[in-house]
Amino acid sequence: xxxxxxxxxxxxxxxxxxxxxxxxxxxxxxxxxxxxxxxxxxxxxxxxxxxxxxxxxxxxxxxxxxxxxxxxxxxxxxxxxxxxxxxxxxxxxxxxxxxxxxxxxxxxxxxxxxxxxxxxxxxxxxxxxxxxxxxxxxxxxxxxxxxxxxxxxxxxxxxxxxxxxxxxxxxxxxxxxxxxxxxxxxxxxxxxxxxxxxxxxxxxxxxxxxxxxxxxxxxxxxxxxxxxxxxxxxxxxxxxxxxxxxxxxxxxxxxxxxxxxxxxxxxxxxxxxxxxxxxxxxxxxxxxxxxxxxxxxxxxxxxxxxxxxxxxxxxxxxxxxxxxxxxxxxxxxxxxxxxxxxxxxxxxxxxxxxxxxxxxxxxxxxxxxxxxxxxxxxxxxxxxxxxxxxxxxxxxxxxxxxxxxxxxxxxxxxxxxxxxxxxxxxxxxxxxxxxxxxxxxxxxxxxxxxxxxxxxxxxxxxxxxxxxxxxxxxxxxxxxxxxxxxxxxxxxxxxxxxxxxxxxxxxxxxxxxxxxxxx
Amino acid sequence: xxxxxxxxxxxxxxxxxxxxxxxxxxxxxxxxxxxxxxxxxxxxxxxxxxxxxxxxxxxxxxxxxxxxxxxxxxxxxxxxxxxxxxxxxxxxxxxxxxxxxxxxxxxxxxxxxxxxxxxxxxxxxxxxxxxxxxxxxxxxxxxxxxxxxxxxxxxxxxxxxxxxxxxxxxxxxxxxxxxxxxxxxxxxxxxxxxxxxxxxxxxxxxxxxxxxxxxxxxxxxxxxxxxxxxxxxxxxxxxxxxxxxxxxxxxxxxxxxxxxxxxxxxxxxxxxxxxxxxxxxxxxxxxxxxxxxxxxxxxxxxxxxxxxxxxxxxxxxxxxxxxxxxxxxxxxxxxxxxxxxxxxxxxxxxxxxxxxxxxxxxxxxxxxxxxxxxxxxxx
Numbered sequence: 001x002x003x004x005x006x007x008x009x010x011x012x013x014x015x016x017x018x019x020x021x022x023x024x025x026x027x028x029x030x031x032x033x034x035x036x037x038x039x040x041x042x043x044x045x046x047x048x049x050x051x052x053x054x055x056x057x058x059x060x061x062x063x064x065x066x067x068x069x070x071x072x073x074x075x076x077x078x079x080x081x082x083x084x085x086x087x088x089x090x091x092x093x094x095x096x097x098x099x100x101x102x103x104x105x106x107x108x109x110x111x112x113x114x115x116x117x118x119x120x121x122x123x124x125x126x127x128x129x130x131x132x133x134x135x136x137x138x139x140x141x142x143x144x145x146x147x148x149x150x151x152x153x154x155x156x157x158x159x160x161x162x163x164x165x166x167x168x169x170x171x172x173x174x175x176x177x178x179x180x181x182x183x184x185x186x187x188x189x190x191x192x193x194x195x196x197x198x199x200x201x202x203x204x205x206x207x208x209x210x211x212x213x214x215x216x217x218x219x220x221x222x223x224x225x226x227x228x229x230x231x232x233x234x235x236x237x238x239x240x241x242x243x244x245x246x247x248x249x250x251x252x253x254x255x256x257x258x259x260x261x262x263x264x265x266x267x268x269x270x271x272x273x274x275x276x277x278x279x280x281x282x283x284x285x286x287x288x289x290x291x292x293x294x295x296x297x298x299x300x301x302x303x304x305x306x307x308x309x310x311x312x313x314x315x316x317x318x319x320x321x322x323x324x325x326x327x328x329x330x331x332x333x334x335x336x337x338x339x340x341x342x343x344x345x346x347x348x349x350x351x352x353x354x355x356x357x358x359x360x361x362x363x364x365x366x367x368x369x370x371x372x373x374x375x376x377x378x379x380x381x382x383x384x385x386x387x388x389x390x391x392x393x394x395x396x397x398x399x400x401x402x403x404x405x406x407x408x409x410x411x412x413x414x415x416x417x418x419x420x421x422x423x424x425x426x427x428x429x430x431x432x433x434x435x436x437x438x439x440x441x442x443x444x445x446x447x448x449x450x451x452x453x454x455x456x457x458x459x460x461x462x463x464x465x466x467x468x469x470x471x472x473x474x475x476x477x478x479x480x481x482x483x484x485x486x487x488x489x490x491x492x493x494x495x496x497x498x499x500x501x502x503x504x505x506x507x508x509x510x511x512x513x514x515x516x517x518x519x
Numbered sequence: 520x521x522x523x524x525x526x527x528x529x530x531x532x533x534x535x536x537x538x539x540x541x542x543x544x545x546x547x548x549x550x551x552x553x554x555x556x557x558x559x560x561x562x563x564x565x566x567x568x569x570x571x572x573x574x575x576x577x578x579x580x581x582x583x584x585x586x587x588x589x590x591x592x593x594x595x596x597x598x599x600x601x602x603x604x605x606x607x608x609x610x611x612x613x614x615x616x617x618x619x620x621x622x623x624x625x626x627x628x629x630x631x632x633x634x635x636x637x638x639x640x641x642x643x644x645x646x647x648x649x650x651x652x653x654x655x656x657x658x659x660x661x662x663x664x665x666x667x668x669x670x671x672x673x674x675x676x677x678x679x680x681x682x683x684x685x686x687x688x689x690x691x692x693x694x695x696x697x698x699x700x701x702x703x704x705x706x707x708x709x710x711x712x713x714x715x716x717x718x719x720x721x722x723x724x725x726x727x728x729x730x731x732x733x734x735x736x737x738x739x740x741x742x743x744x745x746x747x748x749x750x751x752x753x754x755x756x757x758x759x760x761x762x763x764x765x766x767x768x769x770x771x772x773x774x775x776x777x778x779x780x781x782x783x784x785x786x787x788x789x790x791x792x793x794x795x796x797x798x799x800x801x802x803x804x805x806x807x808x809x810x811x812x813x814x815x816x817x818x819x820x821x822x823x824x825x826x827x828x829x830x831x832x833x834x835x836x837x838x839x840x841x842x843x844x845x846x847x848x849x850x851x852x853x854x855x856x857x858x859x860x861x862x863x864x865x866x867x868x869x870x871x872x873x874x875x876x877x878x879x880x881x882x883x884x885x886x887x888x889x890x891x892x893x894x895x896x897x898x
Contacts, residue, residue: 085599512881519569
């Protein structure tokens with residue numbers, strides 16, 4: 001890879017990981033705020049309106065940063081990855097355009113109306129605006145995950161040797177990509193864990209704070225606060241736990257698909273290596289560290305076939321090591337056949353057609369990989385990202401369960417320091433888990449940008465100079481860093497200010513009446 | 520001879536429409552953001568101005584994202600070469616969009632004057648940069664960006680700007696005029712919007728400013744459009760001439776209806792009937808005509824010329840032109856179906872939102888700081 005390509009990858013990594021801190025919060029908080037406002041509309045219980053306003057404000061602080069960092073992503077394909085854009089635009093462009101047409105318009109237009117509409121719409125119409133904005137957010141995830149799943153598993157596409165690019169022949173196949181069918185629920189339920197854990201963490205933190213600051217008992221106003229926070233804790237905890245179970249199930253389905261779609265990713269994730277005992281049926285490694293032979297020492301469950309069993313449900317399913325896969329791919333093997341003649345990995349039609357119809361380009365692409373990084377991705381990074389993802393996710397489930405137990409039957413948390421610490425960590429656990437999940441799947445896809453077809457190194461903009469990419473990477477990093485400080489500062493300031501006072505929305509009348517909300 | 524299909528032409532036109540939507544809608548909110556530091560006398564006035572665009576600016580910006588996404592989907596090679604070739608200008612635009620995009624939300628979060636002034640200048644500066652760079656960019660599409668097949672792209676089908684990097688070449692006098700014209704046009708458009716959407720002193724100040732900036736917009740626009748017409752007549756000079764006339768007429772009509780009169784008639788200002796609504800429609804029409812004029816000149820070469828022969832577009836079925844850069848007919852059809860269904864719905868709810876927030880604001884409508892974001896008169 002050229003120096004510019006390496007920097008372009010760093011820029012994409014930095015900006016994407018950063019953007020993806022805001023995405024799951026936006027998706028889930030929009031839905032949570034919509035649910036809270038629905039509860040207010042139905043029950044007229046003041047606590048739901050106060051929670052709606054409180055978490056609505058936190059949501060908006062986060063949303064602003066999510067939007068502006070999202071624009072960078074849409075532009076970046078063309079900026080740094082023009083050969084990728086040209087090669088895949090016939091397929092990949094469509095979900096992006098649909099995302100803008102269907103999701104972004106819905107999300108941005110109705111969110112604007114929701115923010116300013118408290119005194120302009122009746123309560124049912126106003127409630128509809130937050131649901132439409134939330135729908136827009138969730139749909140945008142659906143479209144972008146369809147696009148990403150196509151990169152991971154390029155279905156429904158031909159290679160056209162005249163135009164030298166991928167062209168769609170079955171758009172329905174792109175929309176119904178089996179990988180997308182597991183990735184979409186995995187990411188959406190994972191996002192639900194994030195938002196509900198923010199709800200749980202913020203409310204839980206306040207629950208302890210109220211008691212700590214008022215050891216002699218709560219006033220009536222504080223009792224009202226207490227009841228709202230208690231609801232937030234319990235509602236958040238239940239959604240987070242449910243979210244974990246569903247995320248886990250969808251993630252397991254996804255893992256099974258990757259056993260045949262990308263055996264290399266799976267081998268890297270589990271350190272399936274010829275250096276392991278029973279290399280094709282290894283035990284489950286919990287810890288791995290580099291040894292001086294350029295491989296890894298592992299510690300874990302040394303039961304033969306344990307990894308195979310965890311991945312596929314059967315300890316008899318044969319797994320290739322990444323060294324073997326690397327050797328096969330280097331020879332141009334596309335369909336990977338197991339020792340008993342069974343097909344382990346079936347290459348996409350797109351990859352096969354590229355090899356068949358344009359062998360010269362195919363070999364040139366292959367050469368960019370064999371002559372540089374080889375086909376084995378960064379094993380250690382993938383190994384640990386995937387494990388930490390699971391640990392953080394399970395930790396969130398555990399914390400939610402503890403919170404639920406400690407607040408049962410009107411009880412309140414006693415252990416103040418531990419509880420407060422737990423509540424502070426809770427929102428971060430699924431947030432980092434989501435991020436690590438992306439790092440696992442995206443780094444595991446290397447050295448390809450379109451799996452089995454287009455190498456990452458060949459996808460970079462041919463005219464991109466080191467000066468350009470270094471400048472933008474530096475400035476993006478600085479601006480994103482400053483942005484993070486400002487955004488986290490505002491978020492915490494809002495958290496500390498607590499629930500706003502109750503005041504029911506009223507329709508405006510008279511031209512000089514102050515607006516219910518204004519910037 | 521290039522023979523574009525109907526779908527290719529339809530998508531070229533649709534992308535032009537998306538750009539028009541973006542420039543007409545975000546044009547005024549860029550204008551307002553640029554005017555906030557200059558037309559306001561106090562914090563409540565600044566907030567009044569910002570709140571005229573508060574509910575709508577984010578939706579307006581989606582037109583730009585859609586134009587980008589539609590170019591990616593319908594003409595991947597256009598998107599690829601344009602975005603990679605104009606790396607640094609687009610990077611500047613992204614910076615502008617980032618700082619202005621967070622400004623409105625974040626400025627409201629702290630009452631400190633310094634904090635708020637910082638964000639006011641960030642949003643004004645960001646809007647200025649975005650408008651200026653897009654103006655420079657569009658002027659360069661008229662001139663034609665010289666491209667050649669990228670030697671390092673393995674596919675040998677990727678076009679890049681040449682010489683590379685192509686940066687200082689972008690700032691020809693005509694291109695700079697394009698940048699200035701777009702900034703001035705947005706200031707005019709934005710001040711008319713403010714006139715429409717505010718009451719009281721801000722309204723009067725915005726109206727007064729629109730009269731002055733309107734004249735500048737007419738002059739800048741006339742020079743830009745005439746230069747474009749003389750030096751880059753495009754493939755259909757008659758249509759090009761027509762867009763020029765419509766754009767000029769639009770600007771003049773807009774100026775007329777904010778009460779703009781030439782010197783000597785100043786005394787009559789008190790009597791003139793002001794119709795900022797007409798002016799707003801007129802600047803919108805002028806903006807649309809300018810976009811149409813530019814897109815006429817980008818047909819069929821998409822704003823690129825062959826570096827080896829700058830008088831010619833990049834020909835051939837895989838060349839960088841409306842045919843060679845296009846997606847397959849299948850993709851264009853799928854996307855057209857999606858657009859035909861969604862765009863009327865988008866327009867309908869966008870119009871509805873503008874209707875809901877139609878009421879002009881004055882400083883009296885701005886709540887005090889402590890009351891954010893709750894209605895003060897609890898029932």
